[in-house]
Amino acid sequence: MTTARHLATIDLLRSRPFPGQRGRSDVGDSGPGYHVAELSTSEDFWEDDGTRRTAVEEQYEAERDALAEVLGVRWGAPQVFSLWSLAQRSMDGEEIPEPWGVLSSHVPDVHLWRTGDRWTALGVSQWDKELPFQLLAVVTETDPP
Template identity: 65%
Template structure:
């Protein structure tokens, strides 16, 4: 996707309604009050010595930072939040609302904005479920406040 396509996707998701049930979509996960969209997904790293993984992580973080600059022009500098404490709270048994609970298990931090005129949160993050699995550049649009 190009930068213009990313911005169009963000604008569309800020305007449309949310599904009534939790589930998957062709581009991510969704549920009442949120959508998580996979903007890009890398290859897996089963046979990697660590070099390709490191380079891919750097590229995905650079892609996130590029989109962050575009959104900063629209909504100002993002809040950068760590999800580590949210993950710890969920492991300790606290019921964390979605999308924050699932994100905390595989996204270390998010670039977060309150979307002007939409009453929604917009977030970007780089996900990796496990060392050998792909990286994903994720876009989150939600009306659910961060915990």
């Protein structure tokens, strides 16, 4: 997918109302107060010695950073927000509001902007070392905890 297409998807999510309940959308997941778009997804790594995985991870981080630069022209420099502490708090039994709770289990950090009454975030996801990387865009009205 191209940067222009990623921007179009982000703009679409920012203009959409949030659904009343969690479910799949045409670009990812949505729920009360949030949309998560899967902008791009790599192949899996079941038969990889780690070399290809590292290269793909670097590629996805570079794509996130390039998209963040373009969004930075619109909204200013992003805040880089670590989700590690949210994952830890969740494991300690604290209920973390969505979309932050699920994101913290597979996205180490996000590039984050507050625009109007919504947050927009970009992150690189990987659920497990054999599974694909994903470039994610998040639009939410829920403040990061």
